[in-house]
Amino acid sequence: MNTVNSTLVDDLLVELDRTGATPLHRQIEAALRDGIRAGRLRHGASLPSSRRLATELGVSRGVVVEAYDQLVAEGYLTSTPGSYTRVAAVGGQAAAVPPPPQTAGPHIDFGYGRIDPASFPRAAWLRSLRRVLTDAPHSRLNYLDGYGLPELRTALADYLDRVRGTSTDSSQVLITSGYGQAAALIIGVLAGRGARRVAVEDPSTDDVRLLAHLHGLDVVPLPVTGEGIDPAALERADADLVVLTPSHQWPLGGVLPARARREVVRWARARGAVVVEDDYDAEFRYDRAPIGAMQGLAPDVVVYAGSLSKILAPGLRLGWLVVPAHLADAVAEAKLLADRGSPAIEQLAFADFLVRGELDRHLRRMRPVYRRRRDVLLARLAESLPGFEPTGVAAGLHVVVWLPDGMREDDVVAAVAGHGVRVAGVGPYRLAGPGRQGLILGYGGLSEGRITEGVAALAAAVRALRQRR
Incomplete structure (x- = not known):
């Protein structure tokens, strides 16, 4: 009832x-x-x-x-x-509208950027919530400014300097509702200051592209190699803003080398441009040494963006920006206009969670879990699809798999969907036209058994495609 x-x-x-x-x-x-x-x-x-x-x-x-x-x-x-x-039920009274029918999703979803929601540390988060609800001053429940609560900004500055090698002053930390809002704030502020062109990696996610078009900015693609963008392409881009994923290029997985980082910084300073560093999943690394954030090299021109979506849970809707001093007030004002500030209780809980080392403990617990899942995915691919070439496997929550010559990713995506498995192609994230055919396979949200089952279905779909050809 x-x-x-x-x-x-x-x-x-x-x-x-x-x-x-x-x-x-x-x-x-x-x-x-x-x-x-x-x-x-x-x-x-x-x-x-x-x-x-x-x-x-x-x-x-x-x-x-x-x-x-x-x-x-x-x-x-x-x-x-x-x-x-x-x-009571009365004849003639309009019946309650039934909820829309739930559409059946894929049986196995290799969606990229997914974490394991069952791993969320509920008990530790609940302890933080109880502490802040008991101890937080009443003033913290009032209207907020655009920067966010000082407890979280200070805790984040300490954490990012320690773990990501940033050069962070808490006065330049802003709390957002995830990376999407962070990108929208930065692009909106820079467009208002006269920016006309934004350069993005090719391939890359479409978030920034959509925001750029919304503000009337032209989008310039920067081809990505195995190590990230070529700075020479940036020199030719005539852009006012460049958005990069230098520690783990999305989706191909390259790491922008130190030389290229220095060239990007030199370009930004010479042009008066801004670099946005999307540091979306750098905490998860398996076969390589830690890579420091680019912001630590040039805090005067690099805007650092991060969120909890990949490292804790996307449903918390918490992210952050570390903004150069000359942009901080304008971005904070834009945030205040957007939503009057992110929720105070969640900010305080995350600050407590950080200060008490709970995020560090959660990441230490999850790295071996995700590494085992990655290892199972690579082993099953090697056994069942030896012609497929994985890349970008040293970190993160997904891998890209290049297809054998002559095989089209759209055909594979459609064929495996018929087996109840969802995978994504690289093609939809390219800007400059077709390129090498590949699949994006996310493994963070799948158990080892589901990964094995999914690869078996992918192999069966590929065999069927080859037989038809």
Whole structure:
């Protein structure tokens, strides 16, 4: 039953005329009957107790009891001793709209950028929530500024300097609702200051491209090699902003070398441009040494962006920016206009979670889990699809698999979907036209058994394609 807690007397809209000739219980009956017929009081809604309604209306309880009894007799209400009086199903009342049918998703989804939601450290997060709800000053529940709460900004500055090698002052940290909002704020501010062109990696996600078009900016693709972009292409781009994933290029997995990073910084300073560093999953690395953030090299021209989406849970909707001083106030003002600030309780809980080392413990626990899943994926691919060439396997939560010559990724994506498995092609994320054919296989959200089952289905789909050809 779809129950609606409608216990506030004011919601019933009962008005009594104490000078008229109609008895009070009849007026109560008529008001409730009209409310039920009009659909304001829906099937299953609970009504106030007769004692409470009588007190609020200033009448004797017997008057309300008489009204309720009459409506029960007419079938408008149902009443069970010791329980609520509720609105009964009434003919002619509009039926509740059923929820839309759930479409069946893929049986196995190699979606990229997925974490394992079952691994979320609920107990540790709950402890942080309890502490902040108990100890946080009342002022923290007031309206926020555009920067975010100082507790989290300070904790993040310490964490990023320690773990990612940034050069962070807490005064330049801004809290956002994830990377999407962070990118929107930066692009909006720079467009307002006269930026006209944004350079992006090719291939790359389409978030920045969509935002750029929304603000009327031209998008310039920068071809990606095994190590990231070629700085020479950036010199030719005539851009005011470049967005990079230098520590783990999305999706191909390259690491921008130190020489190229220095050239990008030199370009930005010479042109008066801005570099946005999307550091989306650098905490997960398996076969290589840690790679420091590019922001630590040039905090005056690099905007550092990160979020909890890949390292803890995307549903928390928490992200952050480390912004050069000359942009900080403008971005904070844009954030304030966008949503009046990210939720305070979640900010305080994450600050407590960080300071107590819970994020470090969570990452130490999850790295070997994700590494085992990656290893299973690579082993099954080598066994079942030896002609497929994995790349970008040393870090992150996905791999790209290059297809054998003559095989089209669209055909493979469609064929494996027929086996109940979802994979993505590289093609939709290219800007400058077709390139090498490949698949993006995310493994973070899949168990080792599901990965094995999914690769077997992929191999079966490939065999069927080859037989048809």
